[in-house]
Amino acid sequence: MLNIQKVSIAYAKHNVVNNICFSLDQGQIGCLVGPSGCGKTTLLRAIAGFEPITAGSISLAGQAVSAADMLLAPEQRQVGMVFQDFALFPHLNVADNISFGLRHSTKANKAAKVKQLLQLVGLPDLAQRYIYQLSGGQQQRVALARALAPEPKVLLLDEPFSSLDAELREGLAREIRHILQQLNITAVMVTHDQNEAFAMADIVGVMQQGQLQQWATPYELYHKPANRFVADFIGRGVLLPGTMLDAQQVQTNLGRFVQRYSSALQAGDKVEILIRPDDIVHDDTSNVTALVVEKAFRGSHILYRLTLNSGEQVQCLALSHHNHAIGEHIGIRLDLDHVVLFPK
Amino acid sequence: MRDIWRWSVLMPALLLAMPVLVVFTSLFTPQPDIWLHLRQTVLADYVINSLLLATGTGIGALLLGTSSAWLISQYQFIGRRYVQWMLLLPLAVPAYIIAYTYTGMLDFSGPLQTALRSQFGWHYGDYWFPEIRSLGGAIIMLSLVLYPYVYMLARTAFREQSASLLEASRTLSLSPRRHFWQVALPLARPAILTGTALAMMEAFADYGTVQYFGIATFTTGIFRTWFGMGNQVAAAQLAAMLTSFVLLLLVLERWSRRKIRYYHQGQQHQAPMLRTVSKTRQLLLLLLCLLPVCLGFVIPAAQLISWALSNYQVTLNQQFAQLVWNSFSLAAIAAGISVMLALLFAYAKRLRQDAVVQTPVRVAALGYAVPGTVIAIGVMLPLAWLDGRIDLLAEQWFGTRTGLVFSGSVFALLLAYSVRFLAVSLHSVEAGLERIKPSMDNAARSLGCTPLQVLKKVHVPLLSGSVFSALLLVFVDVLKELPATLILRPFNFNTLAVRTYELASDERLADSALPALAIVLVSLLPVILLARSVDVASKGKN
Structure with a gap:
């Protein structure tokens, strides 16, 4: 449905987006995450047609819309967009905002569409309200309904939750995912918050300095990060040094591990191994112990920072009732499902 | 009602509202x-x-x-x-x-x-x-x-x-x-x-x-x-x-x-490219x-410049200097009065947030919408009546006649200007005062300032800019004002605006150019002030 081929975008010869490729099928929800300034919003605006691209091509439903020498105007692309500030029209009420993009429909069709969309986003009684009478979350849903009304080929969402309260965000993200799935809409969202991305997307792209670092499912991103940046950006964790015993086995201070993937590593190579907080299981019966140097209470869990006897630090996510004081030695066990190695 | 702020607002506000009220009460005397x-x-x-x-x-x-x-x-x-x-x-x-x-x-x-x-x-x-x-x-x-x-x-x-x-x-x-x-x-x-x-x-x-x-x-x-x-x-x-x-x-x-x-929903926004x-x-x-x-x-x-240059040897004389002096001193006094009233009203509104203070101030500030001709009539009628009374009393009691004490003097003009231009100075002063948050007063008091010191150390420096622009705006408005000045000016008292009008009415357009040019040049000052604020605003946004 959406196909991004080797797209680059430059301002005054400075590449902001560099040689990016990905594609989405009908109904798939993609998400671009990355630190601010990584080029994710620029890429989204290029898909909408607000930014020209300097190389590559963008096509929507098989039709080329952007190329190095071609730019189809945004109003001719049939893309829907939900803006960071929602950009709802304050002089129109909710119903008129939603039907704004339906200029060629009859009055009855417009009314039916507005009703159907308000039902869908869960605001059936607010059609006559003005925007200033709505809460932030309600404005968000109206913005979504307005973008969906003309039945766009692809829906773009630019940091759609950033102006909402933190406790609203994940719930709303899941709700919107549900709506988009019902409509079988192809969508791309941009965010800097990985939890939003995980709640929303089928497939996530991690961007840094204009490059797409990895394009994969949330599960893969967390457990099989393609490089150090992704490993560091997604989730928590530390990198422990290790030495390869052969192409598959690695020796660390926490023991010996086997990686299941083929690699070019050889015996004696120095590597680093990714240890997530949930890879280290707190076990009072274990004879491997570590010193608690820091703890953060998280309700159901406690996140400990531990110093191993060898001096390295790791994090450990323990159940909440395993409450230990700083300075205590606690037993740990390594439960490593996915061995992720980066050559040093 | 022993609150000094209320009285000090109510009396001048009533005086300023009088001309418009007089004009409307005339409707009760059918002609x-x-x-x-x-x-x-x-x-x-x-x-x-x-x-x-x-x-x-x-x-x-x-x-x-x-x-x-x-x-x-x-x-x-x-x-x-x-x-x-x-x-x-x-x-x-x-x-x-x-x-x-x-x-x-x-x-x-x-x-x-x-x-x-x-x-x-x-x-x-x-x-x-x-x-x-x-x-x-x-x-x-x-x-x-x-x-x-x-x-x-x-x-x-x-x-x-x-x-x-x-x-x-x-x-x-x-x-x-x-x-x-x-x-x-x-x-x-x-x-x-x-x-x-x-x-x-x-x-x-x-x-x-x-x-x-x-x-x-x-x-x-x-x-x-x-x-x-x-x-x-x-x-x-x-x-x-x-x-x-x-x-x-x-x-x-x-x-x-x-x-x-x-x-304006206070949404974060970016000005359009x-x-x-x-x-x-x-x-x-x-x-x-x-x-x-x-x-x-x-x-x-x-x-105007070409006309003024063609005959400045004739028109640039003692009489013109007198015109400039009359106009400028009148405008300066009117500006001073207007700004003092504005300060009084603005502080009263800040300190007493009730209808007794707010309503008269709002009514008095409506004068900017009322045409100068109307205000002049509304000032002239009661003052002429008052002068007649004073004259009569003086003759009965002291055997002398006083003539037109109020209606024939600069007092009438100053009252009319105060009515017409209060809104101009009030708007400027209030905008300045709004920037001084009440929390700043509290901060200064908690740091050991007496109320008078707060006024001197916080308000005066922060307000001086808006007071200056209020003075300038009223000064220029008075300078340009024609109909009220024409009706209310004392006998033989001429200003630049009135002289421009008289000369033009006599079809001496070239002669009227010099006083007209003087008005335009002085009027440029507040426009430059305004233009600078436009420039600053656009620099902040672009």
Whole structure:
């Protein structure tokens, strides 16, 4: 449905987006995450047609819309967009905002569409309200309904939750995912918050300095990060040094591990191994112990920072009732499902 | 009611509200004979011409102001930075002065028609030339100097619209042109209408232009009834009618703005990027935006300068120095009084947030909407009555006559100016005072300052800028004011505005150029101040 081929975008010869490729099928929800300034919003605006691209091509439903020498105007692309500030029209009420993009429909069709969309986003009684009478979350849903009304080929969402309260965000993200799935809409969202991305997307792209670092499912991103940046950006964790015993086995201070993937590593190579907080299981019966140097209470869990006897630090996510004081030695066990190695 | 703030507000506020009240109470003294005469002769003209003039000027100012504001706020072109403040320059030219100047240029004996005749060998009656001394001419003159009101407000309104609104329109398949009509213009509508209403109020209040062009409107009618027919009550009744039109306009404007606060939702937003166009188009945009500047300022100013240069040896004399002294000292005193009143009212409003204080201040500040002619009538009637009483008492008790103590002195003028321009100074002072948050007072007190020290160390330095601009604005407004000055000035007391009017009425246009030029030059000062704030605002946003 959406196909991004080797797209680059430059301002005054400075590449902001560099040689990016990905594609989405009908109904798939993609998400671009990355630190601010990584080029994710620029890429989204290029898909909408607000930014020209300097190389590559963008096509929507098989039709080329952007190329190095071609730019189809945004109003001719049939893309829907939900803006960071929602950009709802304050002089129109909710119903008129939603039907704004339906200029060629009859009055009855417009009314039916507005009703159907308000039902869908869960605001059936607010059609006559003005925007200033709505809460932030309600404005968000109206913005979504307005973008969906003309039945766009692809829906773009630019940091759609950033102006909402933190406790609203994940719930709303899941709700919107549900709506988009019902409509079988192809969508791309941009965010800097990985939890939003995980709640929303089928497939996530991690961007840094204009490059797409990895394009994969949330599960893969967390457990099989393609490089150090992704490993560091997604989730928590530390990198422990290790030495390869052969192409598959690695020796660390926490023991010996086997990686299941083929690699070019050889015996004696120095590597680093990714240890997530949930890879280290707190076990009072274990004879491997570590010193608690820091703890953060998280309700159901406690996140400990531990110093191993060898001096390295790791994090450990323990159940909440395993409450230990700083300075205590606690037993740990390594439960490593996915061995992720980066050559040093 | 022993609260000193309440009394110190109530007394001056009542004094300032008196003229308008007097004008309206005149309605309780019917004058059937003269009204029969007025109805049979000129009343319809007064009503129709005043309405046409105000409506025509409103439309003219709306078109000029909105289109220039849109171009400036959306497009990048050569010279845009300069043109965006040059568009304010016509504010410095009072309407009657631009009318005199264009009449001098476009009349039968003016340079343009003379040149046409000598070029083509035409004679009187051979050709058609638009008559500047007409209702249409007056509308054009007023529009040319009043459009900046619309321009200023519309420009800010357009710049404040978030860039994402245009993008949202485009993703909903609207072209930029349709976006202008369906989103940008409706959103800016309250601001545009406020500017238009201001221009229309000025048009209703205009006396100098319509008198010179011989158009029968309410203002000229009030003069004619007062001085020509000698019926002061009927003049006051006409004034009450005119004021009702203006107040109706004011109500309509307030009503159109009822939702304005919801239009700014405090959303974080980015001002739209300026659109870039080809060099030829940029030149076209530049010329389009320069057109109102040239017609409304450059051409009339150039004509005034050339007239003034041609005869300054005769006109630049002792008498002119006296005029300047009279005008400047009068304007300075009026500005001082107006700002002191504004400070008093603004502090009372800040310290006493109740209706007893708020309402009279609001009523007193309505004076800016009331035409100068009306205020003059409203000041003259009670003061003349008071003078008569004092004179009578003095004769009975002391055997001497006092004459016109109030109505024949500068007091009457100063009272009229205070009524008319309180809103100007109050607006400026209140804006300044608003920036001093009550928490700043608390902070200073908690750091050991007495209330007097807070005033000296916090308020005075923070307020001085707004007080200065209030002084300047009132000073210039007084300098330009014509009809009230004409009616209320003491015998043999002339100002620049009155002298300009007298000389022009005697068809001595070239001689009137020097005092007119003096007014325009001084009026440039607040325009420059305004232009600088436009520049600062746009630097912050672009």
